[in-house]
Amino acid sequence: MAALLQVDNLTIRFPRAEPVRNLSFEINQGETLAIVGESGSGKSLTALALMQLLPRAAQIPNGRIAFGEQDLTKLNARGMRQLRGRDIAMIFQEPMTSLNPVMTIGRQIAEVLKVHEKLSSKAARERAIELLKLVRIPAPEKRVDDYPHQLSGGMRQRVMIAIAVACKPKLLIADEPTTALDVTIQAQVLDLLDTLRRELQMAVVLITHDLGVVAQWADKVVVMYAGRKVEQALPDDLFNDPLHPYTRGLLAASPRLKHDFHYRDGALTEIPGSIVSAVGETGCPFRPRCNQARASCGHHVPQLIVPAADRLVACPFTTSSKAVPHAAALSH
Amino acid sequence: MSTTDIGNFNSLAAGRQAAAEHEVPAPSAATDGPAWSNMKAPDARSQQSAAVVITNGRRALKVFLSNPNALFGTAFLCFVIIVALIAPILYPDDPLSMVGRPFLWPGQNSAFPLGTDSLGRDVLAGILHGSRISLFVGLMATALGLTFGVLVGSTAGYFGGWIDDVLVRLIEIFQTLPSFVLLVVLVAIAQPSATTVTLAIAIISWPTVARLTRAEFRAIREKDYVVAARSLGYGHARIIFREILPNALPPIIVTSSVMVATAILMESALSFMGLGDPNVVSWGSMIGTGRELVRTAWYLTALPGLAIVFTVLALNLIGDGLNDALNPRFSQDR
Amino acid sequence: MPALLRIGRTLRRTLLQAIPTILGIVILNFFLLQLAPGDAADVMAGEAGSATAESMAALRSRFGLDNPVLVQLGHYLNNLAHFSLGFSPRYGMPVADLIAQRLPGTLTLMATALVIAILLGVVLGSLMATFAGRIPDRLLSIFSLLFYSIPSFWIGLMLIVFFSVKLGWLPSGGAGTIGSRLTGLPAILDKARYMVLPATSLALFYVAIYARLTRASMLEVKNQDFVRTAYAKGLTPFGVTARHILRNALIPITTMAGMHIGGMLGGAVVVETVYSWPGLGRLAFEAVMGRDFTVLLGILLLSSLLVIIANAAVDIIHAWLDPRIGAR
Numbered sequence: 001m002a003a004l005l006q007v008d009n010l011t012i013r014f015p016r017a018e019p020v021r022n023l024s025f026e027i028n029q030g031e032t033l034a035i036v037g038e039s040g041s042g043k044s045l046t047a048l049a050l051m052q053l054l055p056r057a058a059q060i061p062n063g064r065i066a067f068g069e070q071d072l073t074k075l076n077a078r079g080m081r082q083l084r085g086r087d088i089a090m091i092f093q094e095p096m097t098s099l100n101p102v103m104t105i106g107r108q109i110a111e112v113l114k115v116h117e118k119l120s121s122k123a124a125r126e127r128a129i130e131l132l133k134l135v136r137i138p139a140p141e142k143r144v145d146d147y148p149h150q151l152s153g154g155m156r157q158r159v160m161i162a163i164a165v166a167c168k169p170k171l172l173i174a175d176e177p178t179t180a181l182d183v184t185i186q187a188q189v190l191d192l193l194d195t196l197r198r199e200l201q202m203a204v205v206l207i208t209h210d211l212g213v214v215a216q217w218a219d220k221v222v223v224m225y226a227g228r229k230v231e232q233a234l235p236d237d238l239f240n241d242p243l244h245p246y247t248r249g250l251l252a253a254s255p256r257l258k259h260d261f262h263y264r265d266g267a268l269t270e271i272p273g274s275i276v277s278a279v280g281e282t283g284c285p286f287r288p289r290c291n292q293a294r295a296s297c298g299h300h301v302p303q304l305i306v307p308a309a310d311r312l313v314a315c316p317f318t319t320s321s322k323a324v325p326h327a328a329a330l331s332h
Numbered sequence: 333m334s335t336t337d338i339g340n341f342n343s344l345a346a347g348r349q350a351a352a353e354h355e356v357p358a359p360s361a362a363t364d365g366p367a368w369s370n371m372k373a374p375d376a377r378s379q380q381s382a383a384v385v386i387t388n389g390r391r392a393l394k395v396f397l398s399n400p401n402a403l404f405g406t407a408f409l410c411f412v413i414i415v416a417l418i419a420p421i422l423y424p425d426d427p428l429s430m431v432g433r434p435f436l437w438p439g440q441n442s443a444f445p446l447g448t449d450s451l452g453r454d455v456l457a458g459i460l461h462g463s464r465i466s467l468f469v470g471l472m473a474t475a476l477g478l479t480f481g482v483l484v485g486s487t488a489g490y491f492g493g494w495i496d497d498v499l500v501r502l503i504e505i506f507q508t509l510p511s512f513v514l515l516v517v518l519v520a521i522a523q524p525s526a527t528t529v530t531l532a533i534a535i536i537s538w539p540t541v542a543r544l545t546r547a548e549f550r551a552i553r554e555k556d557y558v559v560a561a562r563s564l565g566y567g568h569a570r571i572i573f574r575e576i577l578p579n580a581l582p583p584i585i586v587t588s589s590v591m592v593a594t595a596i597l598m599e600s601a602l603s604f605m606g607l608g609d610p611n612v613v614s615w616g617s618m619i620g621t622g623r624e625l626v627r628t629a630w631y632l633t634a635l636p637g638l639a640i641v642f643t644v645l646a647l648n649l650i651g652d653g654l655n656d657a658l659n660p661r662f663s664q665d666r
Numbered sequence: 667m668p669a670l671l672r673i674g675r676t677l678r679r680t681l682l683q684a685i686p687t688i689l690g691i692v693i694l695n696f697f698l699l700q701l702a703p704g705d706a707a708d709v710m711a712g713e714a715g716s717a718t719a720e721s722m723a724a725l726r727s728r729f730g731l732d733n734p735v736l737v738q739l740g741h742y743l744n745n746l747a748h749f750s751l752g753f754s755p756r757y758g759m760p761v762a763d764l765i766a767q768r769l770p771g772t773l774t775l776m777a778t779a780l781v782i783a784i785l786l787g788v789v790l791g792s793l794m795a796t797f798a799g800r801i802p803d804r805l806l807s808i809f810s811l812l813f814y815s816i817p818s819f820w821i822g823l824m825l826i827v828f829f830s831v832k833l834g835w836l837p838s839g840g841a842g843t844i845g846s847r848l849t850g851l852p853a854i855l856d857k858a859r860y861m862v863l864p865a866t867s868l869a870l871f872y873v874a875i876y877a878r879l880t881r882a883s884m885l886e887v888k889n890q891d892f893v894r895t896a897y898a899k900g901l902t903p904f905g906v907t908a909r910h911i912l913r914n915a916l917i918p919i920t921t922m923a924g925m926h927i928g929g930m931l932g933g934a935v936v937v938e939t940v941y942s943w944p945g946l947g948r949l950a951f952e953a954v955m956g957r958d959f960t961v962l963l964g965i966l967l968l969s970s971l972l973v974i975i976a977n978a979a980v981d982i983i984h985a986w987l988d989p990r991i992g993a994r
Contacts, residue, residue, distance in 0.1 A: 053897055085900035092898075097891040100910050102917075102988055111909070112899040147989040163899065401808075505690040508977075510969045512932020513950065517966050520954045521702045597817050601936050604819050605951060619820055623940075630827040637820035644815035652811065 003066075004029045004203050005050070005171055010063035012045050012054065012227075017279075019045050020227045022063070027220075029170065032197060032204040034218035034235075036211065036250070040275040042227040043207045044093075047175045050205065051090050052080045067171070086116040089164035093176040095156035099148040105132075105159045106144035112166045131162040135192060154185035158192065165196055172197070173205045178213070190217055211254045215239055223247050226275055226285035229304065232312040243313040245290045246271070284315070292317060392582075395657040402653020408646035416463040423457040427613045438631055449632050450625060455618075459639050462615040465608075466643065469530050470596040476534035477595075478588055481541025486572050486580075488542070489549025499542070506539040515598060519607045526609040529602060533595045544587055548580035555579075582658035589654055593647035600640050615640050676985040680978045691970045695963050696742050700735065702959035751964035756956050761964040765946065769968070772934050772945035778865040779930065783872035784923060788916075790873065791880020792907070798885055806877065813874035818933050822867035822940040829863060836863055839942040864941040868933050872926060879922050883915040890914075917988050924980030928973045 003026035012020040020042040027033040035043045048054045050065060052072055065072040067088065072080065092098045100108060109131055110124035119127065125144065132140035135158040148156055157177060164172055174193060178186035194217055197204050206218060214221050214235055221238050223231040223246065231244040242248045249271035273289040281287060283298035290297070294317065304312045396402050438447045438455070447455050488499035506514075518532040552558060553576065561575045602608050603616030604623075615636040622632030745752070751761035790806055797803040830838035837860050887893065888911060896910045935947030942948065946965055953961040985991045 051898055053894060081900045081902060083900070084898055090898045092891060092895065094891050098895045100892040100896070100914070101990060102913050103910075111896075111901070115900050115905075149990050160895070163895070501686055501690060504687050505694065508687050508928065508970050508973050509691060509694075509966065510928035510931040510973060512929070512935060513966050513969050515932075516935065516950060516954060517698060517959075517962050520957070520962060521698060521959065523703075593815065600817055601819060604817075605936065605939060605954065607954065616817075619823070623823060626823050626827055627831050630823075630831070633820065633823045634827075637817065637824070640820065641812070641816050644817075645812060648811050648815050 003027060004031075004068070005205075006064075006066040007046075007050075008064040008066070010046070010049060010065060011061055012042070012049055013059045013061050014057050018227065020049070023224070023227070023229055025222050025229065025232065027171070027203045027205060029203055030197065030201050031219045032194070032206055032217055034206045034208060034214040034221045035224060036208060036214055036221060037224035038209055038275055040226070041224040043224050044175055046224075047090065047173050047205065047207050050171075050173055051084060051088060053084075053090075082116075085112045085163075085169075086167040087169050088171045088173065089167070089169040090173040090175065091157070091160045091164045091177050093179050095153050095160055095180060098160055099156055101148055104145050104147055105151070106146075109144075109159070109163050109166055112163055116167050127166070128162075131166055132159070134165070134196070135159070135162045137162075153181050154189060157181060157185075157189050161189075161192065161196070165200060165202070168200050169202060171205065172202045173207070175207045176209070177206075179208075179210075186213075193217075211239075211250060223250070226281075228285060228301070228314065229312070230286065230314045232304075234310055237308070237311060243307060243311070243318040244286075244315045245292050245318075246286050249289075392657040396653050399653045399656060401649045402657075405646040405649030405653065408642060409650065412463050412643050412646070413467065415460055416467050419457075419460040419464060423454070423460060425457070427453065427457040427461040438635070447631060449618075449622065450629070455632065455635055458613045458618050459615065459636055461613050462618060462636060462639065463643070465526060465612050465614045466596050466599060466640070469526065469533065469599040470592040470647075472530045473533035473537060473595040473599075474588055474591040476530070477537035477591060478541055478584070480534065481538035482545050482577070482584065484538065485542035485545025486549050486577065489546035490553060490568070490572050490576065492550075492553075496546075500546070503539045503542050503546075506536070507543070511536040512598065512601070515602065516605070516607065519602060524602070524607045524609055526612060529599060529608060533598050536598075537591055537595065540591070541584065541587060544583055545580060548583060549576055552576045552579050586651055586654045586658060589647050589651035593644045593651070596640065596644055596647070672989070672991065673982050673985045676981050676991060677978060680981045684974045684978070688971070688974065691967065692743065692746060693739070695967050696739050698966075699742075699959060699963050700738075702963075703957075746967075751967065752960040754958055754961050756958045757961070761961050764949065764961060765964055765968050768944060768946045768949045771943060772931070772938070772947060775861070775864055775868065775938070775943060775945055776927075776930055776934055778861055779868035779872065779934075780923070782865055782869040783876055784919075786869070786873045787876025788880050788912075788919070790877040792884060792912070794877065794881040795884035795888065796907075798881070803881075807881075810874040810877045813870045814878075816870065817936075818867050818871055819936045819940050821870055822863065822937055825863050825867060826940075836860075838863070839940075864937050864943050867940070868930065868937045871933065872930065875922065875926065876919060879919050880915060883918050884911055887911045887914045913987065917984065920980055920983050920987065924977050927976035927980075928969075931969045931972065 006026040008024050010020060010023045011018060019040075023042070023046060025033065025035075035046065037043045045054065045058070049058075049060065050072070052075070054060075060073050063073065067083070070079070070083075072083075075083075099105065106125055106128045109128035110119075110121065113119045113124040113127055114121070129140045129144050132143055137143050137155060137158055143151075148159070151159065161177075172193075177193065178189050181189060190213060193204065193206075196202065206213070208214060218235050221231075221233055221235055222229055223238075223244065225246050231238070231242070231247050233243075238247065239251065242251050253270050271289055281298075283300060284290070284293070284302050287293045287297045297317075302314045302316055304314045305316065307313055307318065433448065438445065445456055449455060449458075484499055484503070488496045488503075515532050515536050518535060519529055522528040522532065549572075558571060558575050561571050566575070599608065599614065600616030600619070603614040604620040606617075606620060608614050608617050618636040619633045622629065622636070626633050749762055751765070753759075754761050754764055757764055790810065794803045794806045794810075826838045829836045884907075893906060893910055896906045901909070931946075934945060935950050937943070938945045938947030939951045946969065950962060950965050953959070953965070
């Protein structure tokens with residue numbers, strides 16, 4: 001079966017930097033792909049590239065984003081507009097600012113229906129109420145005339161989701177959809193997304209830095225560091241046996257994944273240094289922060305290798321998955 | 333949220349982050365309206381939010397000097413200042429005295445390169461001497477208005493409470509009175525002279541500065557270094573002038589260049605209406621006298637007008653340049 | 667209707683806030699009148715030709731001019747409460763009537779100029795924002811700064827030289843063809859012909875302001891997250907600008923438009939002088955020339971009220987444009 005979305009060797013270039021380099025991944029219909037990394041890893045730019053909404057200064061000098069038959073990097077503005085909001089939709093990190101403050105939420109939902117399905121104002125409003133119901137907003141008939149400032153952050157993100165799923169897209173890109181929300185609301189919103197994914201048979205690209213989110217909701221995980229994919233795996237494999245030193249560091253820094261973890265049980269480790277150290281690094285971008293770096297790591301960027309089925313890792317020195325059943329990260 | 337953070341995840345501005353933390357329906361953003369800090373209209377500066385970054389002076393100078401428009405403005409203003417200084421040397425005679433045949437057009441007689449008016453007065457001498465009153469009134473009125481405005485604004489912003497309420501009312505009253513109408517009334521009552529015109533322009537221009545200064549002071553008052561100074565027991569005067577004022581200066585400096593421009597425009601309009609100092613030649617009064625003859629000898633109105641336009645333009649270019657240099661946010665227009 | 671509720675609430679707040687301001691302006695006005703050289707007795711004595719010290723004193727006591735200042739202030743306030751602004755000996759009519767006669771002229775001129783300024787300013791500003799940093803933006807920026815630096819009375823005279831003297835297209839002054847018996851549309855067109863130059867002279871300065879404001883405001887809004895959301899919905903760039911950017915950008919523009927009403931009144935004074943336009947400004951000019959301070963201060967008072975009304979109007983538009991206002 002052909003993948004719904006296939007990204008090949010995607011590079012995003014700004015006049016002074018290349019924040020995403022030779023990134024490849026694919027996602028099938030109805031699947032949730034998580035892209036994990038810290039800020040600066042290029043994950044949000046990747047999301048914008050999928051929507052072709054990169055800042056004007058950015059270019060895509062090489063690479064392909066195949067969506068069905070079409071290569072989105074080659075598609076003209078008009079063709080892309082027809083896809084946006086209808087076949088590919090996106091929800092953003094900041095529900096507080098992502099909605100137009102001077103338009104009722106009903107009209108903001110109706111707008112996308114009018115554009116793509118040429119609905120009348122009245123029909124679009126009816127659909128907007130249905131959609132509000134779908135995203136579990138209480139009293140949708142009343143809420144439809146509310147302005148964004150009258151809603152809480154969690155509610156606004158539900159409205160964003162309603163806008164995104166209004167035309168039953170094939171692909172939904174969620175860029176840190178819960179980062180700005182309270183912890184209690186986060187799970188509700190992600191549950192809603194997952195339910196909608198199943199009901200509408202959407203594929204979801206979930207961009208996050210939160211490994212807890214990945215563990216619970218992803219079918220497949222891509223770990224990015226400094227614009228490159230450093231590891232790809234199924235969630236279980238990733239958590240039980242992280243291969244790349246960066247992934248291990250991430251897991252060691254995440255308390256939530258150990259169910260009975262208490263801060264007195266041991267210190268959370270953090271990865272020393274910052275992603276900025278990757279700038280100008282000719283070899284492995286993670287080398288300056290890596291506790292297993294060797295001299296040869298500075299020579300060239302490591303190639304992705306296939307250590308096991310359904311896995312990719314960009315570190316030649318990683319210990320075999322069989323040798324260490326529980327990775328260093330979890331043994332702290 | 334910190335539980336799973338790795339390094340610095342918040343690529344967003346701190347302000348937005350703060351906004352995002354309200355989970356309840358929050359009309360907070362609405363109460364003061366959005367901070368339209370990106371305003372570029374010259375007089376919109378009085379509306380700027382107070383969150384101006386204290387910029388490194390040398391960097392600001394570099395930005396200013398790399399701006400061709402601002403450099404042109406500065407050069408032209410210097411030229412006008414030099415002209416004003418040497419005008420009495422170039423034309424020692426009273427520019428209001430008759431020196432030649434009336435109605436000579438520019439270029440007609442090389443002794444009067446810009447021609448003569450209906451009474452045979454030298455237009456060039458008038459324009460050169462006219463720069464003196466324009467600059468004098470512009471600079472003095474701005475200096476006075478600035479001093480008074482900063483005093484009122486800093487008092488209101490620093491002390492707050494009832495002092496603030498009273499002063500804000502006062503500012504409000506002066507901002508409601510149409511400033512040019514008030515100016516006309518003041519000058520008409522006080523009898524026009526260079527001094528009364530200057531004072532009157534200062535009276536109508538201080539509220540803008542006061543408002544701006546007050547906003548700055550209110551914002552800076554809460555900053556750590558001011559709180560620290562207060563806890564060290566420094567006196568009010570010291571905190572106001574040594575701790576807060578220097579940090580409130582950038583927007584005030586920008587405003588002052590626009591104030592000079594506005595004062596020059598006001599003076600010329602007053603003189604045009606016959607409310608200028610009758611004993612001094614001014615660009616506005618030259619236009620006023622040339623006005624009756626605009627059908628035939630239009631150069632009599634055109635030339636002094638151009639002098640006004642270029643001088644004011646130079647000041648506005650400087651204002652723009654200062655604005656870009658002193659507030660880095662403004663230069664990021666994409 | 668939440669919008670109406672919002673607007674009503676805003677209006678009430680604005681008016682309540684205006685009361686102390688109006689009171690302050692009235693008192694200031696009274697003291698300015700006291701400062702003005704000569705009082706009503708002087709004026710009447712001057713009109714009568716001759717006056718002795720005794721008859722002057724009699725006049726003063728008859729008009730209450732020898733009362734303590736506070737009593738006089740009470741009289742003044744009482745008169746104002748009855749809509750009386752005093753009497754102009756020069757025109758031989760009450761100041762209030764005189765102003766009422768001239769007010770429509772000024773209002774039409776200002777309204778026309780405001781409409782021109784906002785329309786042109788918003789269009790130019792949108793263009794500048796669209797091409798920000800590129801050639802059209804730079805050219806228009808310089809032009810707007812130039813307009814911002816031109817005195818309105820001078821551009822008025824230059825327009826007269828060009829359009830009425832050289833080309834003969836438009837009249838150079840007045841408010842309508844004298845003695846014409848036009849009615850209906852031709853009458854309006856005739857009036858419009860006389861309006862073009864004064865309104866343009868007055869508007870240019872504000873075109874510059876609104877263009878720069880619109881540019882800044884649109885650039886600000888353009889970078890906000892909800893604009894990206896709008897693009898993500900598949901809207902065209904025009905749709906995004908018209909439906910999402912412009913309305914948000916208009917909010918600060920209305921505020922500034924309100925702040926400029928006072929300035930525009932001042933500009934009207936000068937422009938009306940240039941074009942002999944029969945409005946308040948022309949009246950103010952005549953009052954200055956005749957040292958008729960009762961009229962002058964009446965105009966100051968009334969134009970302040972006009973500013974307050976305009977501010978209230980702006981607050982209402984504001985509340986209508988921005989649902990967040992008056993929400994608390």
